[in-house]
Amino acid sequence: xxxxxxxxxxxxxxxxxSIVNLAxxxxxxVVPSNIVKPTFSIANANTINANYIYCSKFGRYYYIDEITxxxxxRKIIKCSVDxxxxxxxxxxxxxxxxxxxxxxxxxVRDLKLPxxxxxxVENAVFKGGDFNLNIANENTYNYIxxxxxxxxxxx
Amino acid sequence: xxxxxxxxxxxxxxxxxxxxxxxxxNGTNYDLSKPLDKSITFCSSTENxxxxxxxxxACTTSNSYTRQTSVKGKHVIAHxxxxxxxxxxxxxxxxxxxxxxxxxSYVLNSSYxxxxxxxxxxxxxxxxxxxxxxxxxxYNCGALIANIQGFEIYTNPEDESGxxxxxxxxxxxxxxxxxxxRLNMGSNDNINHQTIxxxxxxxxxxxxxxSQIFNYPYFGYFNxxxxxxxxxxxxxxxxxTINEESSEHIDLMCYYYGDIIYxxxxxxxGVSLFDGTNFIAxxxxxxxxxxxxxGAKIRYTLPEEELLPFPTYSRQYNSTTNTYYTNAGSWxxxxxxxxxxxxxxxxxxxxxxxxxxxxxSSSHTTAQFQQNGYxxxxxxxxxxGKYMKYSDLMNKPENLRTPDEQQVYQKYxxxxxxxxxxxGSPNPNNPxxxxxxxxxxxxxxxxxxxxxxxxxxxxxxxxxxxLDALRSYLWNSDNNIFDRIVENTKLFNKPLDAxxxxxxxxxxVRRKSGAxxxxxxxxxxxxxxxxxxxxxxxxxxxxxxxxGNATLYPQFQDFRDYEPYTTATLYIPxxxxxxxxxxxxxxxxxxxxxxxxxxxxxCVGVVYCEGIPVAFSNGKxxxxxxxxxxDFSRYDQKVVNDVLSIGKDITNGDIGxxxxxxxxxxxQSFNRADILTKGSASSAVSTRLPQMCYxxxxxxxxxxxxxxxxxxxxxCDIYTTIGNKSGLIVCDNPIINxxxxxxxxxxxxxxxxxxxxx
Numbered sequence: 001x002x003x004x005x006x007x008x009x010x011x012x013x014x015x016x017x018s019i020v021n022l023a024x025x026x027x028x029x030v031v032p033s034n035i036v037k038p039t040f041s042i043a044n045a046n047t048i049n050a051n052y053i054y055c056s057k058f059g060r061y062y063y064i065d066e067i068t069x070x071x072x073x074r075k076i077i078k079c080s081v082d083x084x085x086x087x088x089x090x091x092x093x094x095x096x097x098x099x100x101x102x103x104x105x106x107x108v109r110d111l112k113l114p115x116x117x118x119x120x121v122e123n124a125v126f127k128g129g130d131f132n133l134n135i136a137n138e139n140t141y142n143y144i145x146x147x148x149x150x151x152x153x154x155x
Numbered sequence: 156x157x158x159x160x161x162x163x164x165x166x167x168x169x170x171x172x173x174x175x176x177x178x179x180x181n182g183t184n185y186d187l188s189k190p191l192d193k194s195i196t197f198c199s200s201t202e203n204x205x206x207x208x209x210x211x212x213a214c215t216t217s218n219s220y221t222r223q224t225s226v227k228g229k230h231v232i233a234h235x236x237x238x239x240x241x242x243x244x245x246x247x248x249x250x251x252x253x254x255x256x257x258x259x260s261y262v263l264n265s266s267y268x269x270x271x272x273x274x275x276x277x278x279x280x281x282x283x284x285x286x287x288x289x290x291x292x293x294y295n296c297g298a299l300i301a302n303i304q305g306f307e308i309y310t311n312p313e314d315e316s317g318x319x320x321x322x323x324x325x326x327x328x329x330x331x332x333x334x335x336x337r338l339n340m341g342s343n344d345n346i347n348h349q350t351i352x353x354x355x356x357x358x359x360x361x362x363x364x365x366s367q368i369f370n371y372p373y374f375g376y377f378n379x380x381x382x383x384x385x386x387x388x389x390x391x392x393x394x395x396t397i398n399e400e401s402s403e404h405i406d407l408m409c410y411y412y413g414d415i416i417y418x419x420x421x422x423x424x425g426v427s428l429f430d431g432t433n434f435i436a437x438x439x440x441x442x443x444x445x446x447x448x449x450g451a452k453i454r455y456t457l458p459e460e461e462l463l464p465f466p467t468y469s470r471q472y473n474s475t476t477n478t479y480y481t482n483a484g485s486w487x488x489x490x491x492x493x494x495x496x497x498x499x500x501x502x503x504x505x506x507x508x509x510x511x512x513x514x515x516s517s518s519h520t521t522a523q524f525q526q527n528g529y530x531x532x533x534x535x536x537x538x539x540g541k542y543m544k545y546s547d548l549m550n551k552p553e554n555l556r557t558p559d560e561q562q563v564y565q566k567y568x569x570x571x572x573x574x575x576x577x578x579g580s581p582n583p584n585n586p587x588x589x590x591x592x593x594x595x596x597x598x599x600x601x602x603x604x605x606x607x608x609x610x611x612x613x614x615x616x617x618x619x620x621x622l623d624a625l626r627s628y629l630w631n632s633d634n635n636i637f638d639r640i641v642e643n644t645k646l647f648n649k650p651l652d653a654x655x656x657x658x659x660x661x662x663x664v665r666r667k668s669g670a671x672x673x674x675x676x677x678x679x680x681x682x683x684x685x686x687x688x689x690x691x692x693x694x695x696x697x698x699x700x701x702x703g704n705a706t707l708y709p710q711f712q713d714f715r716d717y718e719p720y721t722t723a724t725l726y727i728p729x730x731x732x733x734x735x736x737x738x739x740x741x742x743x744x745x746x747x748x749x750x751x752x753x754x755x756x757x758c759v760g761v762v763y764c765e766g767i768p769v770a771f772s773n774g775k776x777x778x779x780x781x782x783x784x785x786d787f788s789r790y791d792q793k794v795v796n797d798v799l800s801i802g803k804d805i806t807n808g809d810i811g812x813x814x815x816x817x818x819x820x821x822x823q824s825f826n827r828a829d830i831l832t833k834g835s836a837s838s839a840v841s842t843r844l845p846q847m848c849y850x851x852x853x854x855x856x857x858x859x860x861x862x863x864x865x866x867x868x869x870x871c872d873i874y875t876t877i878g879n880k881s882g883l884i885v886c887d888n889p890i891i892n893x894x895x896x897x898x899x900x901x902x903x904x905x906x907x908x909x910x911x912x913x
Contacts, residue, residue, distance in 0.1 A: 011912065013906065013909070013910060013911045013912050014911070014912045015877070015911050015912060015913050016913075035896065036896065036898055036899065081899065083895070083899045083902045083903045083906065084903070084906060084911060086895075086899075087893050087895055087899070087903065090893040090894070090895075091877055091893065091903065091907075092876065092877050092878035092913070093876055093877070093878060094876060094877050094889065094890075094891070094892070094893070095874065095875065095876050096874070096875070096876070096877055096884075096886040096887075096889045096890075096907065097872075097873070097874050097886060097887045097888065097889070098871060098872075098873040098874070098880065098884050098885065098886055098887075099870065099871065099872065099885055099886065099887045100867075100868035100869060100870055100871060100883070100884070100885035100910070101864075101868055101869060101871050101873070101880060101882060101883060101884050101885070102864040102865045102868055102869070102881075102882030102883040102884075103864065103869065103871070103882070104864065104869060105711070105713035105714065105715070105869040105870070106713055106714070106869065106870065106871045106872070107713055107714050107717075108714060108870040108871055108872045109714045109870065110714060110869055110870035112867055112870070113857050113859055113863075113869070113870075114857060114858045114859060115720075115855050115856065115857050115858070116855070116856040116857065116858055118856065119853040119854060119855055119856065120853070120854045120855075120856055121851060121852070121853050121854075122851075122852045122854065123849050123850065123851050123852070124705040124706070124707075124849060124850040124852065125705065125847055125848075125849045125850075126702055126703035126704055126705045126745075126747060126847055126848035126849060126850070127703040127704070127705075130662045130663070130666070130700050131661045131662050131728065131846040131847070132661065132662055132663055133661045133846065134846070136663070137619075138618060138619040138620050139618050139620055140618060140663050141616040141617065141618055141663050141664045141665035141666070141690060142618070142619075142659055142660055142661070142662065142664065143616070143617045143618065143619065143621070143622060143657060143658065143659055143660070143664075144614060144617070144656075144657070144658045144660060144664055144692070144753050144777070145614070145615050145617050145622070145625070145654070145656070145657050145658075145677070145689060146612050146613070146614050146615075146656045146657075146658075146754060147612060147615070147653055147654055147677060147678070147679050147680075148611075148612050148613075148652070148653040148654075148655060148679075148680060
């Protein structure tokens with residue numbers, strides 16, 4: 001079977017990997033293998049820079065976990081499946097409940113967000129009011145007198 | 156005339172029907188007296204696709220109509236090409252028009268399945284249901300006629316082949332009543348696998364006067380921009396059969412057809428008003444209603460008279476001029492367009508008892524109807540053309556509403572007369588709750604006409620100079636005057652008891668008391684004190700102070716704007732501080748008003764948020780100046796001086812003798828804590844505290860590093876497809892519906908829960 005060799009520069013957690021194709025080589029599946037962790041045998045002359053492969057027969061992308069030089073001019077490469085890249089399109093179409101994302105904070109309380117112990121204090125002064133004690137004088141009507149008064153009889 | 160307006164309620168269960176098995180009663184084999192509460196109602200169309208399969212006719216050649224298939228199964232744009240009209244008259248008034256189609260071949264034969272075909276069992280003999288027409292032809296010249304047909308087939312209920320129409324029945328019925336209708340089966344021998352379904356094939360209005368039958372009465376009019384619009388009146392109110400669950404609502408549809416042109420118009424020829432080529436409603440016009448309409452013709456009315464229909468004629472096409480013209484010789488009635496004003500038109504619409512809009516673009520939502528729509532108002536229970544703007548009625552004070560207006564108000568405000576664009580309750584068995592309360596956006600402080608000010612005693616606003624004059628007068632050196640004062644206060648145990656209280660306020664009382672307050676001699680007991688004046692406060696002296704406003708703005712625009720990350724305290728001068736909850740008041744404007752009692756000096760700070768008082772804080776802003784209650788026989792200057800000097804002495808920490816200090820000292824140096832009984836501090840102390848409101852906001856500070864979002868991520872609560880996101884996402888309990896090995900599914904799920912980068 002043919003496998004394509006790549007260099008993968010992306011983190012394992014990236015869904016759509018950034019990969020650079022190196023070559024497509026003929027490989028033999030070393031038995032026993034499984035589709036999730038296959039072992040391939042390729043000719044030694046093939047590039048050893050690759051850290052990522054695609055196996056069309058399995059329809060999956062794999063990380064190269066280990067490269068072992070074997071007799072007969074062969075390299076044995078042990079792989080493990082990259083589930084994200086292998087099923088990237090299907091994963092992209094999955095509806096999911098997202099509880100954290102890289103966008104700015106939302107109105108959902110975030111207990112992980114580190115907070116400083118001191119708070120910032122602001123004072124918003126209201127504009128308005130008629131208090132005048134700071135400017136009152138002997139002629140301002142700041143007093144109220146309550147008197148018992150009836151029909152006036154004159155002074 | 157009375158119009159049936161009880162056409163739709165959210166909890167309408169009338170449309171769920173079922174087979175009625177034959178029941179023996181009184182020797183008969185059916186029981187129609189049993190209340191079914193299952194009926195169909197003729198009214199406007201529904202949001203979901205009706206079962207219509209309307210076919211429309213287009214005139215492509217002269218004297219003929221070509222039946223064309225529906226453009227879409229759901230949206231059927233039907234138009235008929237009628238007589239060609241030239242330019243519409245500019246500035247023409249609106250016409251009150253109604254629209255019908257002639258019977259027979261002009262009818263667009265659409266059938267509405269009202270009872271879904273199903274196999275009959277051996278006891279089934281009929282379909283029973285009730286029919287309640289929605290409206291009445293307003294000019295008392297029509298009776299609603301429905302043609303309900305049964306369809307019997309001998310094969311699969313879903314397969315129409317081999318079926319035949321049977322049991323054609325025409326019947327007419329009262330508008331305002333539920334009418335029983337029974338569609339009988341033929342022979343139910345349970346051998347030939349009979350099925351039965353019921354259809355309405357025609358809804359016609361029989362115009363009794365001239366025995367004309369008009370299908371699908373519509374109402375059409377020109378709006379203020381002389382754009383033709385049409386309201387669809389008669390439809391089968393269901394998108395399902397009565398033996399299926401339905402989800403309907405009523406639309407009062409206004410279709411905008413653009414600029415209609417008409418010109419030299421020979422009404423005697425029964426010429427229609429518009430050219431069918433212009434009379435095309437696009438798909439977008441139906442987007443809110445998913446409905447269809449049937450081709451249009453226009454007829455005229457005479458003002459204040461009955462609608463007079465006239466038949467239309469097939470067009471004649473002039474290939475040379477590429478115009479259409481009508482056949483002559485038909486009858487019809489013209490109309491003086493100047494007689495039919497917009498108001499007349501709206502009156503006409505109101506006689507149908509239906510709410511209506513005047514423009515198409517705003518006719519699609521309930522909110523827009525609430526703002527721009529009109530509702531008819533009854534007159535002694537009948538609709539005779541009176542109408543009101545919906546918002547005007549809703550805002551009209553209850554005590555000003557007429558009984559008819561009140562009845563209509565209750566109908567629309569309690570949900571019993573649902574607005575025509577109610578998309579919120581698709582399931583009649585699960586209605587949207589109706590708020591029975593009266594919501595308000597504004598509650599103001601009351602300025603009462605009766606207060607405790609100047610009731611039995613007299614309340615004066617005075618200056619320090621006035622108080623000085625009072626003291627001087629009371630201790631008048633003229634014995635005659637002094638004796639008169641004593642004489643005129645004999646009602647009191649001690650003469651000085653007539654001086655009830657003196658209080659210092661932190662504001663100019665005269666400025667607040669209003670224009671009606673005038674300066675006059677103070678009357679002390681029975682003595683008008685010459686030269687001693689004050690401003691007598693009126694009964695309704697203004698005692699409300701606006702202390703301004705501020706906004707608790709959300710700085711972060713996220714959870715940090717709320718407790719416990721952000722807290723706020725509102726300080727109101729002379730009152731206790733008020734805790735402000737950002738959860739409620741974030742991004743809201745707070746306003747404070749201080750209500751003052753001039754007699755006791757108490758005050759209440761009222762905190763408003765968006766026009767509604769949300770918090771109250773007690774306090775005291777009037778500073779009592781103690782008045783000695785010593786026996787008037789021992790009344791002397793010292794006592795009076797006490798009135799004025801205690802304050803000053805208080806400032807010095809001594810109580811007793813002393814001359815009055817300067818006014819400013821007097822005002823500025825109160826510090827007696829025991830004068831006040833309420834608030835967070837004494838009013839005397841409060842005079843030294845800030846004299847304005849301020850909002851103290853405490854906000855959390857976070858220390859997220861620069862790439863925090865892409866490393867740790869921020870909390871969120873989103874349900875979407877992964878492809879719609881970018882960057883880091885962490886999922887919760889993902890469901891992996893992917894064709895892969897189980898071990899791979901588990902790994903995918905684990906990775907999604909730990910976080911991936913899209």
